[in-house]
Amino acid sequence: MTRMLISFMILTLGISANAQENPEGFAIVGGMLIDGYEAPPVHNAVVLVRGNRIVASGPAHEVQVPEGTPIIDARGKSVLPGLIDLHIHLDLIGHGDYDEYYNFIGGTERLDEMMPIAAKHMMRAGVTTAVDLGSPFDILAVRERIRTGEIPGPRLIVSGPWITRIKLDGVPDSYQVVINSPEEAAAKTHELIDTGSDVIKTWLGLTRDDLKAVVAAAHSRGVKVHSHLYKVPAMEDAIAAGVDVLQHVGSAKMPPYPQPLLRKIAEDRIPVVQTIAHRIWVYPATEANPGRLNTPELEADMGADVFAELQRSFKNFRALSYFSDTPDEIRLSKINARQFIDANAYMGVGTDAASPLNFHTEAIWREMSALVDSGMTPARAITAATKTGAEIIDMGKELGTIQAGKLADIIIVDGNPLRDINLLDYVAVTIKNGEVWYDPKYETNALKAIGRAF
Ligand SMILES: [Zn+2]
Structure with a gap:
């Protein structure tokens, strides 16, 4: 087994170098537990964490908290x-214009400064795992800094550069791999995986x-393919080729999608990731x-010149x-999203x-809010996320629900998001792999003792 494969496995198992940050563990006591199963919440719940794992969860009268365990109220x-x-996109921080942004950061020169800002923003928003779909391999070094606990950030699954036939002007070449034939597509897929791609993104x-060539190459390596798609023929090609995840569908001024296509996607349980909020909800x-563009939370993690350029x-x-x-997008995508x-x-x-x-500090709750506006219940949107x-x-065996045995990725939110999904904007505590980070507004002695303030 190669070293790269071993380190990938360690990463995907979520075992970080400082996973034993709280070896004695802690208990989260008295909150309303939404466990991820789209089930009714558990009131006055206890979640017990030891090391990087959840060891027990349930109603307070059923979970024994060992004496002396630190308590998060x-x-x-x-x-x-x-x-x-x-x-x-870990390389981005919400700048208004891509060309100007890449000029400002000198192509890829300042990426190692921008990516940690994005990573910390995500942790503030309660994002503990993220799939980056299109960064140069500079992202691998940043991921390592997150993994070792040097900087806060989510667990990252990365595509590296995307595969495309059409070159995107305005982004540095290291963002994309341009192909001209299926043979080349297969060869480049293997090359990307050899260099560090956890998933493949096609553009x-x-x-x-x-697409068939990419999928065959990726699947032969146990790697999934995510495709950037909007139009029906492109979706049909992707489905026929066996693409694993349909990205963006339903999020851009397309006429309503045909029912047979929607039915096939639903019946075959082909994963869909819509990304509907980023224009259609964010712009209105x-x-x-406009005050949302200039908040202390946004400013806190970036240098003065970066924040000034953003403004x-x-x-x-x-x-x-x-x-x-x-x-146009608002008119049509609201229909598509709901479909x-x-x-x-x-x-x-x-x-x-x-x-x-579309700042990392709030993108996730805005997307979930948009899904609720488009017909999901808050519980369904939470399960989706x-x-x-x-x-x-x-x-799924390690993450995604709160239950004994899973990795301790937990957020504590001020209020009841089942009543109002927008309350997910008020993340008080973000726990990843048992590591506790908190918003200083919510500091308590226990949090101070076992965690770190943003
Ligand atoms: Zn994207």
């Missing part, structure tokens, strides 16, 4: 599995045969409250090219954060 709060974002212009939210890019956000089609939900498609949650104005998300990345 969760009364008045909700306790949920850590959130799983199935579509992020634009691939033929059905290209910004018009309603400059937002000056005339109505004119940003990213949002030029938003009125997949009504068909009961097998859906995880992804945000495309941090595309313009936890249990189903874990299943889609083949980590």
Whole structure:
């Protein structure tokens, strides 16, 4: 077994170097437990954690807390599995314009400074696991810094550069692999996996045969393929080729999707990640409250020059090219989003954060809120972002629900998101792998003793 494979397995098992940060463990007591199963919540619950694992959970009268165990008081709060974002971009921090952003950071020169900002933003939002779909392999070094506990961030599954027939101008070459034939597609897929891709992302212009070649190569290595898709013929090609996850479908000004296609996707339980909020909900939210572009939470983790550049890019956000089609998208995507939900498609949650104005600090709750606006119940949206998300990345045995034996990825939220999903904006504590991080607003002696403030 190669060293790379071993380190990948260690990563996917979620065993981090400082997993034994709280070897004696701690108990989360008195909160309302939403376990990820789309089941009624457990009131006055206890979750017992030791090392990086959950060892018990349930109603307070059923779970014994050993004497001397540090207690995190969760009364008045909700306790949920850590959130799983199935579509992020760790290189981005919400800048208004991609070309200007890459100029500002010198291509890939300052990526090692931007990625930790994004990673910390995600932890603030309660995202404990994320799939990065399109970064240069610079991301591997940042992932290692997160894994060893040097910097806070989610557990990362990465695609590395995407595979495409159409070159995207404006991003550095190390973001993309351009292919011209199925043979080349297969060879590049193997190369990417050899270099460090955990999943493969396909982008634009691939033929059905290209996709078949990518899928065959990836599957021969036990790797899944995520495809960037909007149009019906592209979706049909991807499904015929055996692509594993349909990304973006239902999120851009497409006419309503045909029922037989929706039915096939739902019946075959082909995972769908819509990414609906990033334009359609984010833009109106910004018009309603431009103050969301300038918050202390956003500023806290970035250098002064980065924050100033971000603010400059937002000056005339109505004119940003990213949002030029938003009125059409709002009209059509609201229909598309609902179609997949009504068909009961097998859906995880992804945000495309941090595309313009779509900050990692809030992308996940906005996406979940958009799913609720489009017909999901809050409980279903939470399950999509936890249990189903874990299943889609083949980590359902380790992550996604709160129960004994699973990794201790837990968030504590101030309020009841089953009543109002937007309350997921108030993440007080984010626990990943038993490591405790908290918003200083919610500091207690116990949190100070066992955790770290953001
Ligand atoms: Zn994306």
